[in-house]
Amino acid sequence: MNAASGPVIVPSMLAADQSRLGEECRALAAAGADRVQWDVMDGRFVPAITVGPDVVAACRREAGVPFEAHLMVEAPDEAAPHFVRAGCDLVIVHAEAARHLHRTLAGIRRLGARAGVALNPHTPADTIAHVLDETDLVLVMTVNPGFGGQRYLPAMEPKIAAVRALIDRHGGPIELEVDGGITDVTIRRAASAGADVFISGSWLSRHPAGRAAAVAELRTAAGQPDEVRA
Numbered sequence: 064m065n066a067a068s069g070p071v072i073v074p075s076m077l078a079a080d081q082s083r084l085g086e087e088c089r090a091l092a093a094a095g096a097d098r099v100q101w102d103v104m105d106g107r108f109v110p111a112i113t114v115g116p117d118v119v120a121a122c123r124r125e126a127g128v129p130f131e132a133h134l135m136v137e138a139p140d141e142a143a144p145h146f147v148r149a150g151c152d153l154v155i156v157h158a159e160a161a162r163h164l165h166r167t168l169a170g171i172r173r174l175g176a177r178a179g180v181a182l183n184p185h186t187p188a189d190t191i192a193h194v195l196d197e198t199d200l201v202l203v204m205t206v207n208p209g210f211g212g213q214r215y216l217p218a219m220e221p222k223i224a225a226v227r228a229l230i231d232r233h234g235g236p237i238e239l240e241v242d243g244g245i246t247d248v249t250i251r252r253a254a255s256a257g258a259d260v261f262i263s264g265s266w267l268s269r270h271p272a273g274r275a276a277a278v279a280e281l282r283t284a285a286g287q288p289d290e291v292r293a
């Protein structure tokens with residue numbers, strides 16, 4: 064974990080009230096979210112179809128919190144420019160969908176955004192070993208992408224640790240994000256394995272004490288990692 068900045072807590076907009084996304088962005092910003100994640104699904108890379116760039120752009124005007132787009136799409140090179148223009152500070156593409164990943168990441172940076180690469184549960188850590196110079200963030204999926212509310216996969220912890228080792232050896236300011244089944248319990252395991260950015264959808268949005276309490280609880284828990292034998 065980046066000791067200077069501490070854990071980064073990022074609510075997933077997939078779990079937000081889809082009928083009032085702009086207000087939800089404002090509420091999540093007020094609740095202390097460091098940024099929010101837009102789960103972009105195209106009905107091909109994953110079965111569901113979610114938001115497009117116009118919705119993101121409309122919400123961009125509503126809240127001052129940074130936006131990241133997690134592109135679960137078959138054609139990331141086509142989609143990425145639209146989400147940069149819509150106001151996303153960070154665009155994450157899946158290694159499994161980007162045939163020319165190195166070029167795709169460099170292209171996102173040339174558009175003025177930070178670039179991230181996501182790995183599905185079956186994809187090995189060293190898939191990203193040769194693109195770290197072009198990468199600002201690595202996302203290790205802790206569920207199979209496509210749905211909220213799934214159970215966290217502890218089997219991903221050795222891969223989180225392997226990505227952490229690759230990033231530390233590289234030495235660049237690259238964030239390590241996890242996404243899927245993140246709660247006050249699983250965040251400690253993922254933090255101990257080496258993650259420093261945490262996406263949470265259903266657990267955060269359904270917290271009985273509200274979002275601000277949920278964000279604070281996740282931030283505290285991430286700062287107290289469990290001893291996990293990776």
Ligand code: DX5
Pocket residue numbers: 075077078100102133206207208209210211212213242243244245262263264265266
């Ligand atoms: C799933 C998405 C996740 C999901 C997280 O494909 O990438 O961001 O919304 O939701 P929870 O925290 O409910 O697993």
